[in-house]
Amino acid sequence: MSHFALIVAATEELGIGVLNNLPWRIPKDMAFFKHATTVIPKxxxxxxxxxxxxxxxESIPSKFRPLDNRFNIVVSRNTSYDLKLAKAENTILVDSLEKAFxxxxxxxxxxxxxxxxxxxxNLAIQHANCSHILLTRIKSKIDCDTFFPKIDEDQFRLASHQELENYVQQSVPEGIQKHKELEYEFTLYLKK
Ligand SMILES: NC(=O)c1ccc[n+]([C@@H]2O[C@H](COP(=O)([O-])OP(=O)(O)OC[C@H]3O[C@@H](n4cnc5c(N)ncnc54)[C@H](OP(=O)(O)O)[C@@H]3O)[C@@H](O)[C@H]2O)c1
Known part of the structure; x- marks a missing residue:
């Protein structure tokens, strides 16, 4: 199998979710997510x-499901889980991460x-083929009930801004960004 990336937005405490949803709404991060996951290498x-x-x-509003122009793979132990798709779209259900790969x-x-x-x-970050982590660091303190695993700095290094832009093939705002009261920063970690 090929290498793969994780893409996540997390607080300094690595909080990523609350009540089965995103704890924030940052339009520029959503646009970054869409571009980074859609663009294909030349x-x-x-x-x-x-x-x-x-x-x-289930946390994605139904009108945005499946994510467009991407092959969506949903992982559930329930092999008869109903994806509730109007038609056979670009989406499959599998019962393990290995089957997803x-x-x-x-x-x-x-x-x-x-x-x-x-x-x-948690499963994917331990995988030998996890080569990139696109991490939007949320600098503001926000209560979360779901957390991203600690990034092992023996295994991953913080990439330069140029490496981030090269990977996503577009310019990315550098340094701390602001959306209303929230501060955030686009970063990339690479497997050493
Ligand atoms: N900040 C961000 O960037 C970001 C990104 C994504 C999500 N989130 C947040 O993260 C939270 C959701 O995370 P979560 O950890 O609760 O759920 P999740 O990872 O999205 O989904 C968990 C489900 O995956 C299936 N699953 C898990 N391990 C499996 C295995 N080994 N084999 C087969 N199926 C397996 C199970 O589905 P079944 O129960 O159907 O068997 C399990 O209930 C939400 O708050 C969401 O908004 C944040």
């Missing part, structure tokens, strides 16, 4: 794959992102 074809746990799937065709799906939530991140 000279490749197809659509990227996005892998998510069943709880994260097996469903990815490296030609048709040039990049693979694990997009949450905590249960999926």
């Amino acid at each position: 000279d490749s074809q197809g659509q990227n794959a996005v892998i998510m746990g069943r709880v994260t799937w 097996e469903a990815v065709d490296p030609i048709q799906h040039p990049r693979t992102f694990v997009i949450g939530g905590a249960q999926m991140y």
Whole structure:
């Protein structure tokens, strides 16, 4: 299987969710998420794959499901879980993260992102093929009940801003950004 990335927004305490939802709404981070998970490397074809746990799937408003222009893979232990899709869309259900990776065709799906939530991140970050972590660091203190695992600095290094822009193939605002009272920063970690 190919390498894959995690993409997440987390507080300094690594909080990522509350009451099965995102604790914040940062339009520029949502736009970054959409671009980063959709853009494919030059000279490749197809659509990227996005892998998510069943709880994260349900947290996406139904009008935005499945995530467009991406191959959506939902992970649930319930093999008869109803994805409630109006028609057979670009979405499959699998009952393990390994099966999600097996469903990815490296030609048709040039990049693979694990997009949450905590249960999926916990499994995926330990995987040998986890090569990138796109982390939007939320600098403001926000109460969360769901957390991203600690990033092991022996295994991952903070990439330069140029490396981040090269990976997502667009310019990214550098340094601390502001949205209303929230401060945040786009970062990338790379497997050493
Ligand atoms: N800040 C961010 O960037 C970000 C991104 C994504 C999500 N989130 C937040 O994270 C929270 C959701 O995270 P979560 O950890 O509760 O849920 P999750 O990881 O999205 O989904 C958990 C579900 O995945 C399935 N699952 C987990 N391990 C499995 C395994 N080994 N094999 C097969 N299926 C497995 C189970 O589904 P079944 O119960 O159906 O079996 C489980 O209930 C929400 O608050 C969401 O908003 C934040």
